[in-house]
Amino acid sequence: MRNLLSLFGTLLASAAFLLAADVNGKWTATQTFGDRTIETTMTFKADGATLTGTVSGRRGDSEIQDGKIDGDNISFTVKRQTQKGDFTSTYKGKVMGDEIKFTTTIMDREVEFTAKRAK
Numbered sequence: 050m051r052n053l054l055s056l057f058g059t060l061l062a063s064a065a066f067l068l069a070a071d072v073n074g075k076w077t078a079t080q081t082f083g084d085r086t087i088e089t090t091m092t093f094k095a096d097g098a099t100l101t102g103t104v105s106g107r108r109g110d111s112e113i114q115d116g117k118i119d120g121d122n123i124s125f126t127v128k129r130q131t132q133k134g135d136f137t138s139t140y141k142g143k144v145m146g147d148e149i150k151f152t153t154t155i156m157d158r159e160v161e162f163t164a165k166r167a168k
Contacts, residue, residue, distance in 0.1 A: 070123070070144035071095070072095050072149070073095050074166060075091070077089070077090050078151070078164035090104075090167070093113075098119065102116070108129060113125045113126075123140075123149070124139075139154045142164070149163065151163065
């Protein structure tokens with residue numbers, strides 16, 4: 050019985066991995082803040098439930114930290130240094146094919162945007 054439960058648990062874990070969204074590669078997004086438009090490039094590498102990579106924008110590249118994949122949901126944080134000090138942005142996204150619908154929190158402000166898989 051114990052072996053059967055162990056096998057069932059392994060199969061469930063494998064199924065969850067196989068159902069995880071494919072986010073590997075480069076994604077691009079355009080965000081509008083008032084009269085400013087910011088282009089962002091995200092490069093993702095998935096390893097099971099772990100997400101790594103970079104977020105690149107006008108201030109250069111920032112490493113993804115605490116990256117997670119749960120089915121078609123992804124989340125991560127990015128720490129940046131500015132002249133006004135350091136700040137952390139939190140990203141939560143839902144993968145839908147070649148798009149990711151993101152909600153990001155930047156300095157206590159929530160912003161929604163869509164990233165598209167780069168061709």
